[in-house]
């Protein structure tokens with residue numbers, strides 16, 4: 450039931466929350482040039498702009514910005530928003546026109562202390578919320594659902610599906626992959642948010658190297674797609 454989970458709260462499961470200091474502005478646009486099913490992302494020294502392909506000549510903007518700047522972008526007239534986005538995205542998709550009003554989401558990190566309790570299992574954002582920069586939040590939730598279903602299917606016949614011993618197997622199975630993804634996304638957020646020129650040189654060298662090593666690139670892609 451999502452990040453503000455009623456179930457989590459009423460099961461008495463505590464969660465650690467942290468404000469990312471950013472709000473994501475989301476809107477859909479039609480674009481002049483074909484996106485060829487390519488997702489574009491620009492790291493702007495803190496803010497992150499993504500243009501994700503939608504069917505046809507349409508694209509979805511996710512622009513994570515400091516709260517005040519997000520408020521300004523969200524309040525822009527459609528024409529003005531399109532021009533700012535075209536400039537920020539270096540005109541990769543040509544002229545843009547707004548097709549859905551801009552909406553904003555304050556970004557926070559959340560980590561539930563437990564994923565299970567007696568007759569309760571949390572999955573998805575109810576258990577963990579990460580920054581959208583890697584586009585992995587939904588995937589993590591789907592992986593939770595898969596392991597939970599598998600754990601329940603494989604339980605001993607004598608055990609009730611709500612048995613805490615059964616549910617703990619699910620929690621144990623998810624702990625490491627969630628921690629790894631959380632650390633990776635947090636690391637990227639810090640790496641791309643750093644204003645230090647040494648960090649930025651190191652980061653660009655790392656990205657260029659990864660781009661030139663198809664084997665490493667494929668491993669990373671397969672890991673992200675699970």
Ligand SMILES: Cc1cc2nc3c(=O)[nH]c(=O)nc-3n(C[C@H](O)[C@H](O)[C@H](O)COP(=O)(O)OP(=O)(O)OC[C@H]3O[C@@H](n4cnc5c(N)ncnc54)[C@H](O)[C@@H]3O)c2cc1C
Nearest residue numbers: 450451452455473554573574575581584585586587588590
């Ligand atoms: C700006 C932004 C961009 C993102 N981009 C990506 C991306 O590119 N790729 C990606 O993988 N992830 C992305 N994410 C993350 C992704 O949206 C979430 O991880 C995912 O939606 C979580 O799914 P969920 O089902 O756990 O929770 P939710 O999507 O929040 O769904 C929970 C549902 O439960 C309902 N609900 C709540 N309480 C109750 C109740 N008491 N009774 C009945 N129903 C209830 C809510 O109405 C809601 O429909 C993004 C997130 C944000 C904020």
